[in-house]
Amino acid sequence: MEKRAFGVVFLLAIASISQTVAQTLLTHGSIPVEKLFLGPLPVTQIRLYFHNVAAGPKATAYRIANSSITNTSPTLFGFLNMIDNLLTASPDPNSPQLGRAQGLYGSADLNAIGFFINFNFYFTSGPYNGSTLNIIGRDAVFSNNRELSVGGGTGHFRLANGIVTARTISGDVATMNAVFEFNITVYQPIP
Known part of the structure; x- marks a missing residue:
């Protein structure tokens, strides 16, 4: 009873x-988020560099699908790449490795260059070693101001959410080899 x-x-x-x-x-x-969690949420700021290598002997981004119009589309609509890209502390690929970006990106816009991305940033060193962040959203790679979402995480980033701003450091349109800077602000209710 x-x-x-x-x-x-x-x-x-x-x-x-x-x-x-x-x-x-x-x-x-x-x-306000603070009222839901009875206080301010812990915030983590991370800056890292994403190395997309889609051509050459050390490629880490591979085309896994094309639509019937990809080769004639000015936006490459319908292609899909699977990646296992290097994440580093600076734009130099020989700088300290922070982890890997593993996931997908593809052209999802018929009228402009706009990629759909879904990456797991898997940290392999430093204070976040073994943790992941899920980055998802629309990435207009030729735009100076790009925002993506933190859709969750594991380990240190359990139950995380947040915002990512991205900018292109260097890139080659023909090969799709590029370096991107990601500035990540992560909020998490569990420190």
Whole structure:
């Protein structure tokens, strides 16, 4: 009987909290993140460099699919590349290795160069060794101001979310070899 009574009290408490959150959202439009987690969230700032090598003997990005219009499309619409790219501390590929970017990118826009990306940044050294961050979004690689999302993480970045700003350091349109700078701001409720 005590277990049943506890269960009822527990469900009523959850319902009350849910109702309070719903009323706050309806009344105020949103709840500051700090109020959801009873304090400020830990923030981690990371700058790293992503080396896309799609041509040459040491390629780390491989074409795995083309659509029927990829070769005639001005935006290369429909191609898909699988990557295992180097992440480093500076634009120099010989600088300290931080990890690997593993995942997919492809042309997803018929009218402009706009790639859909879904990468796991897998850290292999430093304080985040063994942890991952999932980076996802639309990357207009020829734009100076690009934003992507942090869609989660593991290890040090468990339950993470955040924002990534990207810029192109160097690139070759013909080979698709390029170096990108990623500035990552990660919020996580569990330090």
